[in-house]
Amino acid sequence: AQSVSQHNHHVILSEAASLELGCNYSYGGTVNLFWYVQYPGQHLQLLLKYFSGDPLVKGIKGFEAEFIKSKFSFNLRKPSVQWSDTAEYFCAVTWGTGRRALTFGSGTRLQVQP
């Protein structure tokens, strides 16, 4: 079955530390890749997406992600986190054609300490 794995469930960092959150998906072929963020009490927001082209994707708020096809990975990075980045982060994938529904990972809760 198609699945998405996020191996870091809870990450605690100090402000200015660098961030990398892992995301792997189970099945090859044509994929569209997304990272969403959910701040406490708020809607899901799209951070960035990859459909094709340059595998290094830049998103909002200084986030970026790199698509590595050979590793089925789409890791999220930020060079220097801020307290305001405290949130839950979800990786999501859609595969080729068909239902086009996002399949989400289990999420990573990021806590940034001042």
Place this chain on the structure above:
Amino acid sequence: DGGITQSPKYLFRKEGQNVTLSCEQNLNHDAMYWYRQDPGQGLRLIYYSQIVNDFQKGDIAEGYSVSREKKESFPLTVTSAQKNPTAFYLCASRMGDPGYTFGSGTRLTVV
């Protein structure tokens, strides 16, 4: 402003009762989706509809039902057959790619 409206924001249900969650969009999107969010499990797909009068089961459809009689509306009924209905429910819609828009969610609690 275009968007998705989910109501109510909080819902309490007695065990054994059916309850319907509303999802309305004014984005003219063809596809609509229902997800369930539980702590530590991310979002899981319950049902989706790619066009009016058609819908498909997602990954965890048991105990749920939907209808899609109008393009802008995709209500979800949580039936008494759903064994663990307490959760946060999110509705989404899509037109093309990446085009996903999410509602603000309904938190359902069984009392």
